[in-house]
Amino acid sequence: MTTTLNPRFTFETFVVGAANRLAVTAGRTVAENPGSAYNPLFIYSGSGLGKTHVLMAVGHAAKAIAAQLNIEYLTLDEYVEAFHAAIAAGQGDAFRRRFQNVDVLLVDDVQFLTNRKEMQAELLRLTEALQQSGHQIVLASDRPPAEIADLDERLISRFSGGLVVDMGIPDYETRVAILRRKAEERGSSFQPGVLETVAKLEYPNVRELMGALNRLIAFQAVNDMPINEEAARKVLGIPGTGDEGRGKGAPPPATPASSGDEFSQFLSDVTVTVGKAVEAWRARVAEAVMRWEGEGYRTGRLEKLLEQETPAAVDDAIAAYVQDVERLKALETEVAVLDPQAAGEKVFRDPDHMDQAEAAAAKVRAGAAPPPAPSGAFPFDSFVVGDSNDVARNAARDVISKPGKKYNPLVIVGRSGLGKTHLLNAIGLELAKKKNAVVACLSTQQFVDELIAAIDGNRVDWWRARYRRATALLLDDIQLLAGKERTQEELFNLFNQLVDADRQLIFTAPAHPNTLEGLEERIVSRLEGGLVAEISDPDKELRRNVLERLLTNQRVPIEPALLDYLADRPIDSVRSLTGIVQRVVEAAAAQDAPVTAGLARDVLEGAPPPRRTTGLRTSGIVVSSAGGVRSREKMVWDWPASGDRVIEDLR
């Protein structure tokens, strides 16, 4: 039913001149961005000026760019015929569906809609459907929509709603170019001046121009001799023109020029002059205006060029404009990743205010909520070292001095309460001190939650971008990834990207990665690829060091007996140790007694301390005398051992 595209009718074989340049530019734009630039595109011109050629060229060009596109070319008559056949066969719906699935629909000879009410309704429906689904429709007619007799107002407004361009009679230069190309295609050559003579005739369309050329080709072939300018005139029935008087003191014309062709001659002369004088640069500017306006960019700068009297470096100005537009596109793309909403802002469509666009992009970049930073509560020098965590601490030092180079990733494993989180944050704080560092340090749970929120808000790209910017990624409690398939997938990709870019990765886990359940093999193998540093149960030396620090912090005078007693307590983590010290110190405060080994023994082994009615609570929150919370991080650390807590709860 539909006509196949004539392979000769491409943009490459179309001779572009001022009269059809807009139509060709619009056609190319549409082929490059079907459905987005001008939809519908309505091309009209007199017969024989290349509508069908451009229409098919759009199809070819669109196909060349995206081969999968479903492109259909047909004349209105073919469309009508197909419709009637479909209706007769009871396949009206199938017919509609078929055309609604066309990506680029090219309809020729739309002027024949006159007096076809039912086809107008059908085409209106189709145009609406295609537009709604973002499919392109290109129409060609021999007159503008408003001049098609008896055409439905709604169709007129539809057709006029996209872009309506006309193709005029090609100017002299274009005619010469067309003639030269066609003569070449047919393997004919003419003496200089012959084609120019033909081009000077004002044929109403290219088809008749071709007819004239054909006559010359035939004449030349029959007579087997090259035709000259004078003979060409005779063949085409043009009277000779007199010499043109020109310039000061020019001799009078030999014969008075009195033929009716004088006006045509004058017209083609003026056309050449106008072409030389005006069009070259203005047409280029107008094209650029049309193109970028169609893509939604502001073109004030180019329009100002048109208003100028003296075109200075127009091409440079257009090139600069295009460069700015490209920059805007790049900025918009970048911003779209960081913040999809901000990408829609007008500043990214205004090449006249590049500084604003740059500023807006910078703002988005800076404000693209930086990934969570390490907690300031865990300075590196407060991390107490002993044999049991020496390996991890040294690994941490190496990582800090050569992030991304030495151990990547570093996985710190150990039971709960041994200081993994402290060490992780401490490393993060050190890494963050480096220039331009963006350290992401957070719990795996938070990481998962953020991803879920991003998926929910359709901002996964933005979420990814946040972490891709990180110079170091530190995740606490990696075992929480178990069963979180999507997060594992994202982490896997992020992991690879960061490692490739020599960015440091550090994880903590309660046990060696290969013992963690629910983690994908590819994650486990990557975790094992760096260094797995274990923190074991605190040794006595470590316990003493921790106690010394804790007691010093509590301003408790350090008695060797107290230190020995507390260090020998059967505890399995630094966290428990902290809890013990806390309890003893509070008990002492309650009893208004000094902290001694005896008191500690009473508190930890003997009768429970009397209940206080006011002041400090033993829930683990240390309340300063001023009433403020001294350290939020103590919230988790200071819960008493479970046995003690049960007793307290009973009270």
Added chain:
Amino acid sequence: MSLVNFTAREITCKIVYYGPGRSGKTTNLHYVYERVPETRRGRMVSLATQTDRTLFFDFLPIDLGQISGFSTRFQLYTVPGQVYYNATRRLVLQGADGVVFVGDSQARQLDENIESLQNLQSNLLEHGVDVRTMPLVMQYNKQDLPRELILTPADLDDALNFRSVPSFPADALHGRGVFETLKGISELVLKKLATGSPAA
């Protein structure tokens, strides 16, 4: 009047045929009018007395159609040549993009030619236009008259064409030189457009 309207993509050239009375300005326009296809020309407006002397002015709009994407129009005007219609002449000159000075080649009309040229200069000045910046061509009309009555183009150039602008010998009644003149002035006007400085 602006020569080029970029918003509407229009070029409108206003060309004024200037010269002493009876030099053949209206004849020029009539000849052009006859040669322009009907579809291209507007109604020629001509206000003339019973003795065929232009009382007010002639106006011939010509639509050259789309040229290089610009819809191009020429507006041809003549001024009344008689000395006492100076106000009308000045009015018609306003906004002209180019001037054709139609001189009478008859030797006895030389003074009228000179007077009219001076009048052109002063009227342009009234509009703040220096005649040297205005596109101008000379047409020496009535070259078909017996040689003993007329001056040669070379003589007329010497006498009138101080600026050495393009000059065209013509026989407007029979059309010789009419379109050449029009083409000559058109080129100057359009070239001026290209080089930038706006026409008055």
